[in-house]
Amino acid sequence: MSSQSKATGHAVRGLKAGISVMCAAVLSACVNYAGIHSDQQIAQPQHYATQQSVPAQGGRWPAPDWADQFGDAQLKALIDEALRGSPTIDQARARVASAAAYSETAKAATLPHADASYSYTREQYSGTALVPPPVAGTWQSENKGVLSASYELDLWGKNREALRAALSQLQASEADAQVVQLTLTTAVARTYNQLARLYVLRDIAQQEIAQREQIDRLTAGRIATGLDTEVERKTAQANLATSRAALKAIDGSIVTTRYQIAALLGAGPDRGLAIARPELGVGDEVRLPDNLPADLVGRRPDIVAARWRVDALTHEVKSAKAEFYPDINLSAAIGLDAFGFGRFLTAASRTVSAGPAIHLPIFDAGELRAQLKGRYAEFDYAVATYNQTLVTALSEVATQLADIRSTDGQLIDAQTAQSAARRADELALTQYKAGLTNQLTVLNADTNALSADQAVANLLMNRRDQQIALAAALGGGYTDASDAAATAATAATADAASASIAAR
Template sequence: MRIDYRWIPFVAFLSACTVGPNFQRPALQTPAPWPETQSTSEANRSVAVPEPVDPQWWNSFGDPVLTELVTRAMDSNLDIKVAAARLLESRAQLGQTKADELPTLNGNASYTRELQSADGVIGLLGGGGSSATDTNGLGGRQGGVPTSSAAQNALPPFNLYQYGFDASWELDLWGRVRRTTESASATVEAQNEARHDAIVSTAAEVARDYLNLRGTQEKLRITRENLAFAERTVQLTEERAKHGLATDLDVANAQSQAESNAADIPQEEQQEAKLINAIGVLLGEYPQALAAKLSPPSAVPMAPPRVPVGLSSELAHRRPDIREAEAQLHAATASIGAAKADFFPKITLSGSVAIQATQFTNLGSWGARSYSAGPSLSLPIFEGGRLRATLALREAQQQEAAITYRKTVLSAFQEVDDALTGFAAEQRRRDRLEASVQASKRALDIANKRYIRGLSNYLDVLTAQKALLTAEQQWVDSTATVSTNLVALYKALGGGWDTQDGAYAALPAKQE
């Protein structure tokens, strides 16, 4: 077979054609710098600074237990494992898609025992029936099909041995396979970013639950201290009542306050157990598995003096959900090209080489060879509108992905701005509540001394005690909220996933 090499440049040119739009990374307007959270002259407050985000931000709280929990969660959290499994699935699907770019080669071997029908097609060749026919003009003569008079069949039963190879390859003239591979590759990137997002969310959830746990334990400590104080006050009031220095109403009020404080303890203990279980689930542990480790109370970890938040222009390259939305937009764009390529002809090269013989001993002879080779053309003529509907679907999906990307970016900047504002505002509230606690302590001390001296009734003590308990609980809640708001800020900034994969970098878009 003679090959005309003049056609090779033309075929190569056609193979380089790729229909459909090329993906272009969406252009983003440079956002304004992050707002200043507060003056650096404020004492006891954390300041957001435009420095690189700490990839291991949980270490900034200075709590080794928190660091250990987050580190364990990175290895054992089930949501992260599910995201990793989906990443493996997408990589396997990419491998399936890329296989279409290469020829397929199959080996085959068979053995069959055959009997041809005497009244079938073979009868047209001059054999079969009750006697030999002359249908092909050769009945009974040389070239005619012999007749088996015993079985009245054109051919006696025979064996057929065969082995060989067959191959096929679709010429990707319009880039259908390449676009499909590009879409699958972008889907892999999207799944990888989804895994990164799971890492960020898990680290934030572990830290948030841990901080709330320490806050609950601190509130439990304050409630128990107030209960002890209320019980001592009951004893004091009862003694004074025995000597006629207090009334039964004072005793009843003191007992009511003590019982009210005691009633708060079971609820706070329940909240403590729930948070310990929540942390355990995040670490892939059964309920109460971490009770021995986390039950001993500890102070709420405080925010560091300086909180690096990076630059606003870096957010789109660091947030995994933005990167995932961009990869999904890339995949949707590539799918349009694959849909457009279906409108064009498909050319497939196929061929086979086989050895076939009716006698096993003849399989090695040169005369037993057979082969076939040639191209096949498939051209869509009428599909009932299926191809146009598919293209319209892919274009609509791309528009949806573009809108989703835009929404994801806007939501990301909103979350960061809200987190910065909330972090600064809660610090100011915490400072006011701390001053309120100090004033309430002085008021209770004064009211208690005046009551002991008989200068006021017990109602003043009761009022001061309730005010102190409320102020202390609010202060503890605010202290924990400052730290959890910082966690929310780090989550909004997208920090944490690059701990697992190294320093983040903006991945270049694939251009075809």
């Protein structure tokens, strides 16, 4: 290091020490942040009891392509199309770009600035004012060119903390974009599953129509033999018409569900009409991964976004505290200033200036304290939001797991009931053909069989819907893209945020 650099370093340290002494001497007369603080801290996953509701089962975290487990190529294509064309994804990208631009603006505040300017002025000077002869009363052309530079020393870290806050907000925006992506892919998958449900219910409705058409024909034959009356015939016809109306209602729901999928894709409604019938499979076995509560904070993009916002507010509080200390700006300028063009480029026209500018707030009617209180309030809100996001995430995982286990149990009983109802329906129809029972028995058995078929179909579709929701609750394959060490440091900083910012 050169002697000049050493001298400069000593000078800066000496200046900072001198300013510190000055601040200590006049702090009682200046604005200060005494008494303004926060005791809020972010919660840790282990603080919540989850051992029974969210047990370790040796499972795996969802992969980014978690929807592939259902074996439907059309679903995969629809999700890819949605991620390419949905306006919600474009909105998320725009928010990330805005946050990135803001962080670049914050970075610029930490660096020196240089400007160049040139001006030409044609002016008649007063003959009775400050300008003496021979210029007084004459017209003159003034040429002025200046190259200037300025740099804020940022001794108290105001700009550096603002930059760190902006970078954390950028990380939060990127995590928010992942939240949007996960929400969109989940919505596409669940709506697609609803379309599959409607097609299965349509099959059941068609089977029911065929069954009731058969009952209508049998009733007509029984009327001819005197076993039934016109009452039974009209009853059979009414039930057949009801079944056909139900089928038309399902067809209408299929069309509207296709329109919903098209909207999720960012396409017009006609795109939905081209969607074929889903061919979804059962999916993978449901088992939760180990160490879930602790690892979930890095797997859920909404939790990651909330954590980065706590970190951003930590730095914003520090930046707001630095506002109470003096601002020191160094500026310098060199240029040429002359009347006329002939003397403009001569050494005599040279102008040079340099010096520091110091600003120390003494009385601001409470503006800085109010600003700091606002930052603390935002910090407290960010901490509360993080804690609530974590609670909600754990609850969603536990709820979806409980729903899946409940549905599995219901399916066993529902399939048993379906088998019995179907057998009863077959026996009743056989007896009706043989004239051994009446139409009411057949219709009751038919209604029970229809309800049993619908119950099993809905449970199977609910099971898949809950499986999709569980994959989303586990983060949908997301992992925090930031460096692991930086993430751990961020979490540690946020955990002790109130103590850290109070120490400044």
